[in-house]
Amino acid sequence: xxxxVDLRSDTVTQPTPAMxxxxxxxxxxxxxxxxxxxxxxLQDKIAGLLGFEAALFVPTGTQxxxxxxxxxxxxxxxYIVGQxxxxxxxxxxGAAVFGSVQPQPLDHAADGTLPLAQVEAAIKPDDxxxxxxxxxxxxxxxxxxxxxxxxxxxxxxxxKAKGLQRHLDGAxxxxxxxxxxxxxGGDVRAEARRIAQCFDSVSVCFSKGLGAPIGSALCGSKEFxxxxxxxxxxxxxxxxxxxxxxxxxxxxxDHHVDRLADDHALAQRLATGLAGIDGLVVEAxxxxxxxxxxxxxTQARSAELIAHLNAQGILAxxxxxLRFVTHLDVDEAGVDRAIAAMRGFFSA
Ligand SMILES: Cc1ncc(COP(=O)(O)O)c(C=O)c1O
Numbered sequence: 180x181x182x183x184v185d186l187r188s189d190t191v192t193q194p195t196p197a198m199x200x201x202x203x204x205x206x207x208x209x210x211x212x213x214x215x216x217x218x219x220x221l222q223d224k225i226a227g228l229l230g231f232e233a234a235l236f237v238p239t240g241t242q243x244x245x246x247x248x249x250x251x252x253x254x255x256x257x258y259i260v261g262q263x264x265x266x267x268x269x270x271x272x273g274a275a276v277f278g279s280v281q282p283q284p285l286d287h288a289a290d291g292t293l294p295l296a297q298v299e300a301a302i303k304p305d306d307x308x309x310x311x312x313x314x315x316x317x318x319x320x321x322x323x324x325x326x327x328x329x330x331x332x333x334x335x336x337x338x339k340a341k342g343l344q345r346h347l348d349g350a351x352x353x354x355x356x357x358x359x360x361x362x363x364g365g366d367v368r369a370e371a372r373r374i375a376q377c378f379d380s381v382s383v384c385f386s387k388g389l390g391a392p393i394g395s396a397l398c399g400s401k402e403f404x405x406x407x408x409x410x411x412x413x414x415x416x417x418x419x420x421x422x423x424x425x426x427x428x429x430x431x432x433d434h435h436v437d438r439l440a441d442d443h444a445l446a447q448r449l450a451t452g453l454a455g456i457d458g459l460v461v462e463a464x465x466x467x468x469x470x471x472x473x474x475x476x477t478q479a480r481s482a483e484l485i486a487h488l489n490a491q492g493i494l495a496x497x498x499x500x501l502r503f504v505t506h507l508d509v510d511e512a513g514v515d516r517a518i519a520a521m522r523g524f525f526s527a
Contacts, residue, residue, distance in 0.1 A: 181492055181516070182492065183492045183493075183494060184492060184493050184494065184509060184513035184514075184516055184517055185494045185508070185509075186493065186494060186495050186503040186504055186505065186509065186513075186517060187494045187495060187496045187502075187504065188387075188496070188504050188506075189351075189387045189388045189390075189442070189467060189504045189505070189506035189507075190386055190387055191506070191508070192390045192392075192506050192507045192508045193392075193508060194390070194391070194392050194427055195390070195507070197430065197434065198390070198391070198427050198430045198431070198434075201426045201427065201429070201430040202423050202424075202426045202427050202430075204426070205217040205422045205423055205425070205426030206422065207420040207422040207423060208420070208422065209419050209420065210236070210417070210418055210419060210420070210421045210422070211417045211418075211419060215419075215420060215421055215422040215425070216422065217421075217422025217423070217425045217426045217429070218236050218421050218422050218425040220425070220429065221234075221236055221396070221425035221426075221428050221429045221432075222234040222235065222236055222396065222425075224429060224432060225383060225396045225398060225428075225432065226396075226398050228368060228371070228372065228432070229352075229371060229372055229375040229376075229381055229383070229398050230372050230375060230376050231375070231381070231398040231399055231400070232399070232400050232401045232404070233398070233399065233400065233401045233403075233404035233405075234396045234397065234398045234399075234404065235396065235397045235398075235404050235407050235408055235411060236394060236395075236396055236418075236421060236424075236425055236428070237394070237395050237396065237397060237411055237416050238393060238394060238395070238416055238418065238424075239386075239393075239394075239395060240265070240348070240350045240382060240384040240386075240387075240395045241265075241270045241271075241273065242395070242411065242414055242416050243382035243384075243395040243396070243397045244265070244266040244270060244273075244274075244316075244346075244348055244382055245266075245270070245273045245274060245277065245278075245410070245414060246397055246407040246410045246411050246414065246416075247316075247346045247380045247382055247397055247399075247407065248266065248274040248278065248280055248314065248316070248346065249274065249277065249278040249280065249407075249410045250380070250399075250403055250406040250407045250410060251313055251314045251344040251346060251379070251380070251403075252274070252278065252280040252313045252314055253278075253280075253313075254278065254279040254280070255279060255281075255310055255311060256280055256281070256310060256311045256312075256313040256314070257280065257281040257282065257283050257303070257310040257311065257312050257313065257314075258274070258280060258281075258282055258283065258312075258313060258314035258315070258316050258346075259283045259285060259293070259298055259301050259302070259312065259314070259315045259316065259343070260282050260283065260284055260285070260315075260316045261284065261285055261286075261287045261291075261293050261317070261318065261321070262284045262285065262286055262287060263287055263291075263321060263322060264316065264317075264318045264321065264348060265318060265348055265350065266316055266318070266348050267282050267284050267316075277414070281310045283301050283310075283312065285297050285298065285301060287321070290324065290326075290327065290330075291321040291322065291324040291326055292326060292327070292330045292334070293317070293334065295333060295334060295337055298315065298334060298337060298338070299337060299341070302341050302343070312341075312343065313343060313344060314343055314344045314345070314346055315334065315335070315338040315343050315344070315345050315346070316346045316347075316348065317331065317334060317335075317345070317346075317347055317348070317378075318347070318348040318349075318350070319331065319347060319348075319349060319351075319352065319355045319374060320351045320354050320355045320358070320465065320466050320468075322468065322470070323351075323354075323446075323464055323465060323466045323467065323468025323469075323470070323504075324465050324466075325355050325358040325359060325465045325466065326355070328359060328363075328373070328374065331374060331377050332377055335377040335378060344379045344380070345377065345378040345379050345380075346378060346379065346380045346381075346382070347374070347375065347377075347378040347380070347381045347382070348382050349371075349374070349375065349381045349382055349383050349384075350382065350383070350384040350387055350395070351384070351387055351388055351466065351467075352371055352374060352375065352381065352383050353367065353371055353383070353388065353389060353436050353439055354388050354439055354442075354443070354466040354467055355370075355371075355374060355466070356368070356370035356371035356374060357370075357436075357439040357440050357443060357466070358443065358465050358466050359373075359374070361440065361443070367436055367437065367439070368436065375398065379399060379400070379403065380397060380398060380399035380403060380407075381397075381398045381399070382395055382396070382397050382398075383395060383396050383398070385427070385428035385431050385432070388435075388439050388442060388467055388506060388507075389428070389431035389432065389435045389436070389439075390431050390435045390506070390507040391424070391427040391428045391430070391431040392424070392427055393424050393427070394424045394425065394427070394428045396428070435507065438507070439466075439467070442466075442467040442505040442506055442507070442509075443464070443465075443466050443467055443505075445467075445505040445509060445510075445511065445514050446464040446466065446467045446468065446469050446503075446504075446505045447464060448511065448514050448515075449464075449469050449503055449505065449514045449517060449518060450462075450463060450464050450469050452514070452515070452517075452518035452521075453469070453471060453518060453521055456521060456522060456525050457525060458473060458474055458475055458476070458477035458525055459471055459472070459473065459474065459477070459521075459525070460472040460474055467504055467505045467506065468502060468503070468504050469502070469503045469504075469505075470500045470501070470502055471500065471501040471502075471503070472500055472501070473501065477525070481497045481501065482497070484497070484501070484521075484524055485497050485501075487520070487523075487524045488517070488520050488521070488524070491516070491520040491523070492516070493516060493517045493520045495517075503517065
């Protein structure tokens with residue numbers, strides 16, 4: 180049986196031999212005492228790269244967003260967020276559960292943005308009837324879509340003018356920067372910094388397209404990170420010899436940023452290969468995620484299609500829409516097998 184082509188997510192990657200070697204060689208200490216040199220080096224590296232005073236290494240993107248929201252907002256405050264954003268929809272309502280912070284979700288426009296007029300209208304007056312609107316949270320990429328940079332600038336400028344803090348869930352910030360650099364002809368790291376600098380805090384995941392096994396970082400001012408540190412402790416995220424993981428993240432930053440363009444090219448190859456199959460609508464990918472909608476009579480066959488793909492060694496998810504994600508452990512041959520398996524299903 181041929182190897183499995185796992186397109187469920189970019190979180191499924193195995194650490195490369197070079198990453199494992201970097202982990203094995205990492206100097207370690209107890210990070211709860213602040214004395215793990217590899218964690219400290221990673222925090223300095225990501226903060227410096229994105230132009231922030233400080234950063235905090237956390238086990239997951241979920242904990243990073245939770246620490247961010249609870250550092251920006253207190254009990255009875257609220258944050259404005261999109262319906263499809265991970266920190267509202269996919270994180271168990273953590274900010275409400277643990278922090279009594281109320282979300283104010285808004286619908287996204289087709290390009291993933293939150294229309295500025297709706298953001299402005301959602302900001303509550305300072306009145307005892309209302310929760311205090313404290314924060315605008317955006318996500319970039321959102322479901323693989325790059326938010327237009329002029330929109331990011333305008334939305335964060337509006338929030339600032341209205342006295343709100345600005346948080347970016349940049350789980351895939353470097354994918355966004357890669358797509359933005361491809362359009363603007365810039366450097367990926369410079370674009371990542373340009374996006375990040377529109378915000379007061381940014382969460383970045385190392386365990387997605389960057390290919391580390393575990394870990395995210397939350398970046399912000401020293402004072403903000405000190406608050407987030409306390410919340411991380413309460414959330415059980417104080418880790419001891421975490422340098423083992425930080426070394427993997429650091430290796431990913433050094434070696435896996437420039438190759439994200441390869442993942443985007445593979446997503447494009449997949450989308451092109453699937454286009455034209457009757458019964459499918461393929462959304463043109465901006466980055467490494469390809470969404471496919473089943474239309475007409477095929478709509479009811481989603482579970483059957485996933486089972487057919489699985490039987491051919493192709494893994495994909497279909498919770499709402501059929502989704503394929505390219506990453507470090509997928510190559511052209513794997514993508515071509517996925518295309519062939521899809522074609523096989525629809526021509527049978
Ligand atoms: C945009 C976004 N933010 C946050 C997360 C949460 O990351 P984690 O799974 O590490 O908690 C994810 C996970 O897929 C994500 O896609």
